[in-house]
Amino acid sequence: MSDSSAVHGAVAEVHPHEHPSYQRHHFETIEQQFDTTNFAMWLFLLTEIMFFGGLFTAYLIMRNWYYPAFVEASHQLNVGWGTANTAVLITSSFTMAMGVWNAELRRKGGLVLCLVLTFILGLAFLGIKTIEYHEKWEKYHIPGIRYSESAFLNPASDPEVHKSYPDDKPLAPDMAAHTEMYFFLYFAMTGMHALHMIIGIAILGFMIFRARAGAYTTGHVTFVENFGLYWHFVDIIWIFLFPLLYLISRHQ
Amino acid sequence: MNHISPVLWQFLVKWLTNFALFPPEASKIAPEMDALYFFMVLVSLVGLTLVVLLIVSFSILYSKKRHPVATQIEGSTLLEATWTIIPLGLFLVMFVWGALLYFRIYTPPANAMNIYVVGKQWMWKAEHPGGQHEINSLHLPTGRAVQLTLISQDVFHSFSIPAFRVKREAIPGRYTTVWFEPTTPGTYHLFCTQYCGTNHSQMIGDIVVMTPDDFKKWLASSTSGNSLAQDGERLFASLSCNACHNPGPDSRGPNLANVYGSKLTLSSGQTITADEAYLRQSILNPSQHITQGYAPIMPTYQGQISEEGVIALVEYLKNLNSDYRIQQTLNTTELLPESEGKQAPAGKAPATPVRGGKGEVKQ
């Protein structure tokens, strides 16, 4: 039987062979379909690791060169919000995994609930990020567009941060200039991460809609499972971003 | 190179040069590089001939007409090993030979005469230590090791002298070096070989190699009056570097006499050798290069000095051998090739002797 159209037409086809309705025709068995799409998702995640890898490389080099600037600039980030975001994402990974489990057990209600919770947690993450970004805007820490080094040349001028980090010394002017590099990498890395979150949340929205129609509880869990992989990946990227960006000097 | 008859070598190179098929050899390293090059050409010819021979002879011997039924052969581990090991062996020879040449070309000897070259869109500026400035040309003496310290003011450029077989990228932000020893007087091409914008093809010039006598005459006639180090001393004073960098006991910055080439311990605990790159960095990015025991208060001069200015300062520091006022020791003739290696005459009295204590180096 031909399957030349990507859009499944309303052609009624007589199937001489038995297979689930959601099996694509170029696969011989449903197991092959599962196996294949799963493998494809893992491979795609590998490309995403390489993609983020370039940013991580730039970060590692710049941090090595300009450590004092990176330390002091990182003190401008609120570890509380960062920890909250980490908790939010880890929880959302949990709810996502629960969603996959529910799909496997063909429990529509459970699946929808878990997807909705994941969705809400994802939005919460973005919300916290928005608060943080807004704070950066307020404090003139947007690199290239709206930036001031005064908080680093004279830490006492920023009483809030100075209270938490009283030992921060004023940076020399050329080192203070490198704090802008820190923020560039901060926005590039968290921004790229947030972009992936937004895409994930959009797909989640679509999935909630389809899950309510029962699309994933007929035994066809591939989509949910593969999306789960994507979601966990986005979570793991954050697990790396958090200590690298927020916790630079914590070991001291 | 010594194993090949000089006659044959001359014939090969001169003949090719005359037919504009091969660049002239004008530096000491050129024939050595050419030897490796011709070796590679030979190996390539042999390899290509072998492959072509195999293809042609097999095609003839085993064409369908002649050999209507093919004999299925799986392979031969022996052959695989042969054509793995032999090419690998040849390539490794080329690797080692090339690596030796590479290390030679990019490790300047200590006694090399240093010339600074600043590349910018779209010209080359060369600065001799004696204060001679050239644009898009470089005058050189034969028989002397010459080191070029290169930097770019804007984008990547690449300083290429095909006749010397040397080439080095001029990068914004840090010095790169290359050295050579010219052997044959003449005028040779200078090219910029890293694409740098609109007039990349116009960023060319002449390398003028002269006999040592002619070179001395040229130096004397082209001097601007001040050596680079003297320019640097003036800059040092006009930027008030001496406000902190003076030999007084409670000076805010380390004394810079004899700092060039010395080992310094930085405030991070790291020990470095103060070479040109370090000196440049400590002017432009001082907070990362604070000597141990001093506060990180030096302002950066990034944006306030041109690369030529930095070069002048570096040259000044390289020649700063004592705390005494040294202006009169920094005269042009001392920096000529034949006076290299001679110390400043010991008996030369400073104009204004510095007493111990809070004396400051005066302008």
Next chain:
Amino acid sequence: MSAPTIVSLPDQSTARIPKVNFLTKENGLLSWLLTGDHKRIATLYLISITFFFFIGGALAGLIRLELLTPQTDLMAADTYNKVFTMHGVIMVFFFLVPSVPATIGNFVIPLMVGAKDLALPKINLLSWYLYVIAGCMAIYTMAAGGVDTGWTFTTPLSTHYLNTHVISTGLAIFVAGFSSIFTGLNFIVTIHKMRCPGMTWFRLPLFVWSNYAASILMVLGTPVLAITLVLVVLERTVGIGVFDPAKGGDPLLFQHLFWFYSHPAVYIMILPGMGVISEVVSTFSRKRVFGYTAVAFSSVAIAVFGFFVWAHHMFIMGISNYAALVFSLLTMLVAVPSAIKIFNWAFTLYKGSITFETPMLYAFGFMGLFTIGGMTGVFLGSTGTDIHLTETYFIVAHFHFVMVGGMLMAFLSGIHFWWPKWTGRMYPEKISQLAAVVTFIGFNFTFFPQFILGTLGMPRRYAAYPPEFQVLNVFSTAGASILGVGYLLPILYLTWSLKYGAIAGNNPWQATGLEWQIQSPPLTENFPAIPIMDHEAYDYEWLEHEQQKEVASVG
């Protein structure tokens, strides 16, 4: 006396193209634009990349015309800079990278593994759309005034010193990169998961191995290019100095990130071509490829080693001498598998039964020219000679020998080889052999003088040059005009053959391989029933057995 040939066509008076095939199954524009059929997507790709090839080729013609004279007289220096930049960008990203994989690979790999389609047909279609979108962005860039950074986008020139359309070009390449990633991803998944029963890894045709290796490079390397381009775009817009030394950044960081992809990219470009050569040499010698296992592992070795040699593009840029040493050594190691392949192909001819149809002529051209190109790569991999030869026309000659003398010849070889399977018709043999010979001659005239120019020191990307270099440049341009004819001819006669070519039948080359056991053009679902592979690749004894069975059953 006509040359012996292995071509075996059905009786032309009664033969017909099969009425039901992938081309005729459905009609209408939408059935093509929304197809999931890998063969249709391959056809769409073939049309698009041919279009870009001719744009890139026209730009090459302009370059050679300008270089006829030592002065910058045909066009302004800025225009020349744009011309060679666009030539590089289009040829690398819009022709060479997708050429064999997206056209021949898409068409033939599911057939070779015994599957009904690639693993992810929608992703395949998405890949083509991304390519077309990227292509439109590139055309927009050209129409809007072009970009003159060089295809290598060296910073800080591209980030701070040019005001041409760097961002749109960067984004176009970004999108094209994802097209490439999805193709590679599809191939890897298909080869792992969709092989028919009995098709073990070592029964796969070597074309599949080569594309598998290239796909690994595509999937792992291209994302790094993507993020590098993002950083360049951000630096141009927001103005952060991650590559700007005045702001504490490092222009050398860009070089490392860029070449980390762009070196594997050259292996992405050549490996599928090598796969074609394996198929063609085997078929036209009637023999299993000599040293099948060695060739298969060489492909993978090239892919693996290819990731570790990128800084050989940076030997003179101020990397540490010791780093240069390491990368030079690894470069020597990566050269060896290619040499192994050349010898294995040569020895496939030994005791074969050789005929000289057009695909074989192109394959011979490949073997000779790739040997030269590869050996000159060793000149450049050795650090000492690289100092003199890098950034000159030697480099230009080197990569044109491997890419044009190598890859493009392999592409043409493959197009001619699979043309009968793709269209059901044969191309005209005599004129195609002529075109192959003309191409070979034109190519050598064009690019061999450039080795000499490079040794003389003529820099690359120069619109003007010292007058003593003119003779060689004129030679090169003359060769280019011959080369142009050689590339134009196939367009003409291949188009002609669509209507007037002889009917090919299932297996005009009497080749082994699952794709030759089905009708030409194939059905949309490729195989009426999934085949079971019970013999080795290139099993000519099995083929003979099958043919005898056919004779016996018909008779």
